[in-house]
Every structure is written in C-alpha cells, then in structure tokens.
Amino acid sequence: MCGIVGYIGTQQASPVLLEGLTRLEHRGYDSAGLAVLGGSGLKVAKRAGRVRDLSEGLPKRFGGKIGIGHTRWATHGPANDVNAHPHTDEASRVAVVHNGIIDNASALRAELADDGVHLASDTDTEVLAHLIGRSSAKTLEQRIAEALGRVEGTYGIAVAHADFPDRLVVARNGSPLIIGVGHHEMHIASDLAALVRYTTTVAHLDDGEMATVTAAGFTTYRLEASGLAATDRRAKEVDIDPEAYDAGEHDSFMHKEMLEQPARAEAVLRGRLDERFGTGHLGGLNLDARELRAIRRVKILGCGSAYYVGQMGASLIEELARIPADAEAASEFRYRNPIVEPDTLYVAVSQSGETIDTLLAVQEIQRKGGRVIGLVNVVGSAIARQVDGGIYLHAGPEVAVASTKALTNMFLAFGMLAVQLGRVRDLSVADGKRLIAGLTEIPGQIDRILATEADLALIAKRLAEAESLFFVGRVRGFPVAREGAQKFKEISYRHAEAYQTSELKHGPLALISPQVPTVAIVPDDELVERNVAALHEIAARGGPLVVVTHEGGDLGDLDGQLAGRIDVPNNERELDPILLTIPLQLLAYHAALELGHDIDKPRNLAKSVTVE
Numbered sequence: 380m381c382g383i384v385g386y387i388g389t390q391q392a393s394p395v396l397l398e399g400l401t402r403l404e405h406r407g408y409d410s411a412g413l414a415v416l417g418g419s420g421l422k423v424a425k426r427a428g429r430v431r432d433l434s435e436g437l438p439k440r441f442g443g444k445i446g447i448g449h450t451r452w453a454t455h456g457p458a459n460d461v462n463a464h465p466h467t468d469e470a471s472r473v474a475v476v477h478n479g480i481i482d483n484a485s486a487l488r489a490e491l492a493d494d495g496v497h498l499a500s501d502t503d504t505e506v507l508a509h510l511i512g513r514s515s516a517k518t519l520e521q522r523i524a525e526a527l528g529r530v531e532g533t534y535g536i537a538v539a540h541a542d543f544p545d546r547l548v549v550a551r552n553g554s555p556l557i558i559g560v561g562h563h564e565m566h567i568a569s570d571l572a573a574l575v576r577y578t579t580t581v582a583h584l585d586d587g588e589m590a591t592v593t594a595a596g597f598t599t600y601r602l603e604a605s606g607l608a609a610t611d612r613r614a615k616e617v618d619i620d621p622e623a624y625d626a627g628e629h630d631s632f633m634h635k636e637m638l639e640q641p642a643r644a645e646a647v648l649r650g651r652l653d654e655r656f657g658t659g660h661l662g663g664l665n666l667d668a669r670e671l672r673a674i675r676r677v678k679i680l681g682c683g684s685a686y687y688v689g690q691m692g693a694s695l696i697e698e699l700a701r702i703p704a705d706a707e708a709a710s711e712f713r714y715r716n717p718i719v720e721p722d723t724l725y726v727a728v729s730q731s732g733e734t735i736d737t738l739l740a741v742q743e744i745q746r747k748g749g750r751v752i753g754l755v756n757v758v759g760s761a762i763a764r765q766v767d768g769g770i771y772l773h774a775g776p777e778v779a780v781a782s783t784k785a786l787t788n789m790f791l792a793f794g795m796l797a798v799q800l801g802r803v804r805d806l807s808v809a810d811g812k813r814l815i816a817g818l819t820e821i822p823g824q825i826d827r828i829l830a831t832e833a834d835l836a837l838i839a840k841r842l843a844e845a846e847s848l849f850f851v852g853r854v855r856g857f858p859v860a861r862e863g864a865q866k867f868k869e870i871s872y873r874h875a876e877a878y879q880t881s882e883l884k885h886g887p888l889a890l891i892s893p894q895v896p897t898v899a900i901v902p903d904d905e906l907v908e909r910n911v912a913a914l915h916e917i918a919a920r921g922g923p924l925v926v927v928t929h930e931g932g933d934l935g936d937l938d939g940q941l942a943g944r945i946d947v948p949n950n951e952r953e954l955d956p957i958l959l960t961i962p963l964q965l966l967a968y969h970a971a972l973e974l975g976h977d978i979d980k981p982r983n984l985a986k987s988v989t990v991e
Contacts (some may be wrong), residue, residue, distance in 0.1 A: 381408060381478040382450040383556065384573050384928075385547050387423045388564020388594045392446035393437065399566070399573035400430045400448050401875040402624060402938070405778045406631065407984055408450035409458035414465040414474035414539055417443030417890035421474055421541045433850040446826065446882045447537045447567070448478035448549065455484065457499025468512025469497060472541040472900075473513065476571055477504040479533035479554040487529065489602075511538060519543040520591055520600065523550060526835075533735065537567050539632035548922075555761060558582045558590060560614045560890065564611050565592045571757070573775065575621040580753040582614040583759045596632045600953050604889050617758065623776040623846055629977045633779035634842045637964055638829060643824040646773040649777050649793055652818060657811025658802040662833050664752055665768030672803045673725045677704035680712055682726035684782045684865055685789065689728050690858035691956040694795030698953050699802035699814070712743070718802035719747035720727055727753045727769075728784040730777055732760020741765050755794050756785050785965050786862070787825070790957040794818050817951035820889045820960065824948040828961045831945075832969075836961055838925055838943040839969035844921075845955075847874040852900030854912060859927075859956050862964035870971040870981050880913045891922040895944065898925045898966070901957045903932035925966075927959050 383401030385927040386395045400411055411433040412425025422441055426433045430450065435513045449464035466472040479488070484503030491509050492498060510526035519540050527534070533553030540548075543760065549567055559566035559574040559724050568574045574581060582597065584590060588610060590599045599612035629635035653660045664671075677696050679689035689706035694703040709727070719725075725744050728736045732755040740764060741751050753762050753769035756777065763769065772788040795818065802811050811976050848867065852860035857879050864877040866968055878887050891897070895940060897917050901910045912936055918924055918940045925943040926934065938944065947958045971978050 380568070380572065380768070381452045383476050383478055383535060383537050383567065383569040384448040384569030385446065385592070386550070387547055387592060388389060388443040388561065389444065390564065392443050393441055395566075395577070396446050396448035397430060397434050398434075399568060400450055402572045402576070403450055403568070403570055404430060405572070405780060405979055407452050407844065407980065409453050410451045410460070410463035411436070412450065412451075412463045412465050412511055413446055413448045414467075415441060415443030415446035415936065416539055416541060416544050416637060418932065421466060421467070421471055421539065421778050423465055423471070423474060425460060425465065427459050427463060428669065440623050443496065445539065445544065445547065445749050447474060447539050454480055455503045455794070462500045462502050462579060462680065466500060466502060466507045466508045470512060473508050473512045474539045475504060475508045475539050477507060478535040479552070481506065481530045481534065482532035483530060483738070495709050503532075505535065510517065511540070519548050519677055520589065520607060523548050524589065524602055527552075529640040531970055536655035547592045548589065548593060548783055549584065551584040552586050553735060556584045558584070558592060558614070560596070563595060564594055571617065572621065572624050572778065575619055575624055578613050579617050579619055580619075581617055583764070584612070585764070586719070586761075588612070598819050610837065619776065624778060631779065633781055633783065633968055633978050634779055636779055637968065639782045640961070641822040641826040642788050643774045643784045644787055644791055644825060646775075646793050648795070648818060648822070651701050652815050654812065654815055655797070655813055656802070657808045657813075659794055662801055663712055663769055663771065668803050671800055673722060674702060674800065675722040675903070676720065676723050676742050676900075677702055677726065679704065679706040679726045679728060680709040680737055681706065682709050682734055682736050684786050684862055685728040685734070685737070687707075687858045687862040687865060688789045688793070689726070690861070691790055691855070692726070692797070694956075695793050695854055695953055696800060698808055699797040700804055701986065702800060702804075707741040711735070712740040717743070719749040723749065725751040727751055727762055727766060728789055729762050730756045730772070730774075730782055732757040732762040734762070734801075738762050738765065748885075755792060756788070780981055780984050781866055781967070781978075786960070787957055791818060791821065791958075794954060814953065817954045818948055824950060825961055826960055827948055827963075828958065831962075833967055835945065835965040836969040838945070839966045840899070840973045841942060842896055842925065842966060843871060843873070843970040843973040845873065845894060847890075847895050848876075849887060849890075849895065849897040850875060850877045850900070851880040851883065851897055852877075853879055853906050854936040855952075855956050855961065856880070856902055857898035857905070859959045859963070860898075863898060863900070863966070864958055866963055866967035867970065869984060870967055870976060871974055872976065872982070873970070880910055883913055883916060889918060891917050891920045893921040893923065896923040896925060898963070901926050901932065902933065902952065902959065903929035903949070904955070905951050911935055927962055
C-alpha cells in the first residue's frame with residue numbers, strides 16, 4: 380500500500396515519475412502527487428483519484444530534473460487533494476513523501492500548532508515536512524535526522540529541498556525503499572516494479588538507514604543517537620525480467636499470473652526434489668538433519684492468503700512429519716505475548732517479503748530467541764533479509780492484488796518442507812518417493828485445470844448473481860474453502876464466508892436459501908461420504924450447490940442436484956489442497972469480470988501491506 384518514486388538525472392523528472400507511479404498502482408492507493416525541483420524552485424501537483432487523473436491535470440510548466448512522487452492509501456484523513464502527498468513546509472521549500480504511520484503525529488501536530496504553524500492537511504506525514512523545514516542544521520541530512528529523531532512509528536521517506544537542489548534524501552524504518560543505479564541518473568522506489576524499466580542494479584536500504592542520492596551515485600548512513608554514521612551499502616544486480624511487469628496480451632495481471640502457474644510451479648520445484656532418497660533438498664533452510672530432527676513444533680505465520688496456505692502447510696507437516704503444527708494470523712501473534720520455544724520452528728510466509736505484520740512477528744520471535752525461516756517471493760525484501768533461512772518461491776513478480784501463482788508456490792514449498800521434515804523422522808523412503816512423484820505431477824495437472832477455464836467461467840457467471848455465498852470444506856478442504864472465499868470477496872465484492880462443512884448444523888444452515896449458493900470442497904478421500912451427507916442438507920433447503928471434487932469422485936445421487944460440478948486431477952491425498960484451490964481462482968476472476976470490476980486493483984485493498 381502506498382508507493383514512492385524518485386528521480387534525479389538528466390531527463391525531465393515528471394514523465395519518469397508518472398511512469399513509476401503507474402507501475403505501482405497495484406499496491407493500492409486513492410490519491411497521487413508529484414514534486415519537482417527546477418529553475419523556478421519547488422513545484423507540487425497532487426490529486427485524489429488515479430495516476431491518470433494527476434497526469435491529465437499536470438500544469439504545462441512543470442519542468443525539473445529532480446523530483447519525488449507518491450500514491451497514497453488513506454490512513455490519516457480522507458482521500459482528497461489536500462491530504463495527497465507530497466507535503467510541504469509553510470515556505471514550500473521542503474517536499475516529503477512518506478509510507479508508514481507516525482504514531483505520535485497528534486502530539487507533534489499539537490506542538491507545531493502551538494508554535495504558530497498552520498497545518499494544511501489531516502495527515503501524519505505533514506509534520507515531517509514542518510520539522511525538516513524548521514530545522515537550522517547545516518546539511519539536509521542532519522535536518523532530516525533531527526526530524527526523524529522526534530517521530531515514533533514506521534516510515535519510508537523521500538525528501539526534496541529547494542535549498543539543496545543537487546540531491547534527494549531517503550530514509551527507512553519498517554517500510555521498504557530501494558535505490559536504482561542508472562547511467563548518470565538515479566532512481567528511488569518502494570517497489571522494484573517502478574525501477575525495472577530503467578535499471579536492475581539496486582540497493583535495498585535497511586531499517587534505520589538513510590541515503591543521499593545524487594545524479595552521480597548514493598551514500599548511505601546509519602541513524603544513531605549520536606548522529607549519522609557512514610555505512611557501506613553496495614548496489615547489486617537483480618535477476619528480473621522487466622517484461623514480467625507487463626500484462627502483455629492479457630486483460631489483467633491476475634489472468635496472466637494464473638496462466639503462469641504451471642511454469643512457476645516447475646521453477647520452485649526445480650533442483651529441490653531428491654528422487655533417490657524421496658526427500659526435499661532445501662539448502663536455504665540453513666538447518667542440518669540433526670537440527671531438523673530436534674524440532675518439536677512448527678508455527679506458521681502469515682496474513683490473508685498467506686495465512687490460509689499456512690493452514691494447508693500445517694496440515695501437511697502434521698500428516699507427514701508427525702510434528703504438532705499450526706498456523707496463526709501474523710497480525711495477532713505478537714500482541715498476545717506469545718510463548719517462544721527454542722525447539723519450535725517458526726515459518727513466516729509473505730509474497731512481498733514486506734508485510735509489516737509478518738515482519739514485526741519475525742522480529743518479536745527473534746528478540747525472544749526463536750528460529751525463523753521465511754517463505755518469500757521477493758529477493759532482498761525485508762523479511763528475506765531478517766529471517767535465519769528459508770525458501771525463495773521463484774514465482775516471478777506478482778502484480779495483481781489477489782495472489783495466485785505465489786500462493787501455489789507457497790503450498791509447493793510447504794510440501795517440500797513437510798517431506799524433508801518427515802524423512803528425518805518416520806516417513807518411509809517409499810512414502811517420500813510417492814510424494815516427490817506427486818509434487819512433480821502438479822505443474823502438468825494445474826495446466827489441465829486451467830484448460831477448463833471456459834467451463835468454469837459459465838459457473839462463475841451464475842455465482843456472480845448472488846449477493847452472498849458460502850464456501851465449505853472439511854480438514855484438508857477447509858483452508859481451501861477459506862482461500863476460495865477470500866478470493867471471491869476481494870475481487871467480486873460479493874459477501875463470501877467460509878465454514879467447516881461439519882459446522883453447518885451449528886449455525887450457518889439457518890442462512891441457506893435458493894438465493895445463497897454454496898461452493899463445496901469435496902476431495903475423494905476418507906471423508907467423502909460425510910461431506911456428501913452434509914451437502915444433502917443444503918440441497919434439501921433449496922441451496923444451489925457447486926462442488927469441487929476429483930475426477931471420478933462418487934457423489935452418489937447428489938450429482939443430479941448440483942448447479943455445477945468441477946473436477947480436478949487426482950494426486951496424492953496430502954497434496955489435494957492446491958489442485959482444489961486452482962478452480963476457485965478462476966471462479967473469482969470470472970465472477971469479477973462478469974460484474975465489471977477492476978480485477979487487478981480491488982477497492983480498499985493493497986498488494987503489499989506495509990502499515991499495521
């Protein structure tokens with residue numbers, strides 16, 4: 380959520396900044412703005428709405444070869460022109476863009492107001508502009524360090540100052556910032572997506588770090604109580620294809636990313652399956668067999684879809700490794716004063732690697748002496764650098780807010796982890812080989828499911844007519860139902876609620892009617908008869924039923940009462956959840972398409988949640 384861009388070099392800044400902001404639209408925002416430094420000083424333009432609205436309303440005389448830009452997701456104050464970033468001081472000499480939240484903003488606003496400062500906006504960010512503008516320190520870096528010493532909370536900031544027209548200064552504490560190195564020009568962004576068209580040579584700032592950026596390069600510092608201490612931050616080449624951030628012939632990034640799943644699934648498995656010994660080969664865990672065997676419990680932490688796939692992973696680990704395992708919402712974890720045990724393996728799951736709730740949970744565990752590994756997609760992200768080891772997901776850039784290919788690769792990573800943990804315990808080599816073979820089949824099986832898209836679209840159109848839906852499943856199927864409901868609600872805006880099928884009689888059955896469809900997850904497993912019996916209770920009350928099951932699965936006489944049946948290929952039972960999840964992605968996508976929604980940028984949501 381929110382996006383920062385910055386440029387300093389030989390080109391006009393505005394077109395570069397607008398291009399960067401457009402590439403950050405997937406992060407979620409409700410207003411946008413630019414500040415540029417030119418011969419006539421500092422100029423600011425900002426507007427509620429989309430980046431295109433800002434671009435269309437930009438003054439004709441808006442030249443300058445240094446500038447910063449921002450897309451805001453409202454936290455303090457409504458989405459309007461005044462609250463949009465950048466924010467300036469009263470003399471309009473300083474411009475600041477900011478991601479994060481300043482926790483003591485109210486106290487600082489009151490103090491500034493008492494000193495006669497006029498605060499134009501409702502935002503927390505504006506206090507930074509005034510604090511920097513009122514500083515009498517000699518350098519811009521010292522002025523910013525002085526201001527940051529007054530604030531409590533999280534921030535990623537970029538600052539332009541009319542008195543220092545040769546530089547931008549950036550700082551980070553809990554919100555990502557990246558410096559991109561070009562030829563006689565430099566870029567700043569909160570996400571690689573804004574940089575890759577211009578450069579793939581980047582430096583990621585750490586928390587508590589500041590950088591001075593000029594057209595010739597950058598210098599980094601550590602913010603310390605005694606002042607600024609130089610650090611030796613180096614830029615590195617990242618292996619990323621700029622075309623991955625282009626939707627190409629697809630109508631949306633979500634559609635493109637769903638269709639990429641077979642290839643990306645192969646990428647996460649490649650080189651990590653030991654067929655000879657029937658185990659996973661996950662060297663990035665930084666744990667040898669003795670350390671893996673010493674693990675007595677696994678705790679998985681994630682938010683949203685990462686939490687639901689964590690529940691799938693916990694079930695896998697318990698089944699295969701016979702270790703107690705559970706998943707918990709990372710956003711709640713540190714607030715309940717958790718017991719952190721030395722023989723527990725903690726797993727942090729995040730596509731972006733910048734999810735603030737998950738990052739803070741990781742830091743809390745490490746403060747208490749726990750070991751944390753990460754399942755992260757973005758190399759160089761905050762969580763990837765914070766954890767003690769982990770598994771990169773190799774899903775490639777995921778732009779759509781609704782996660783598809785990253786979620787699939789999260790499950791496959793859990794599958795490999797569960798097999799490796801199981802094989803150092805009691806999982807036989809025969810079972811290990813069985814599961815490795817099953818994992819190997821999944822990319823091709825996903826491809827088969829995607830080939831049924833036209834049939835799934837017809838079912839989705841019928842579901843889109845309903846104002847409210849249930850998704851139900853049992854045991855392995857319940858986290859699949861939760862993920863299905865999540866996808867459906869976040870992009871179709873229909874109310875969708877997930878329940879255990881076994882809980883229907885304990886409340887939800889009261890809401891069943893011909894107007895409330897149910898999407899039921901029914902694997903062809905040991906619970907199929909129980910599931911079918913429960914679904915008969917829905918059918919008896921006129922509730923439309925769509926069942927996701929396996930090819931050849933016997934649903935008895937329920938088949939004749941269905942509004943839709945979706946079959947997925949058979950694999951090993953432990954690996955059922957991910958194949959059952961794929962059709963739910965397509966159902967959500969085509970329902971949203973039918974309703975005319977902006978699929979990649981659902982309202983009120985953000986791709987990377989960098990504030991609590």
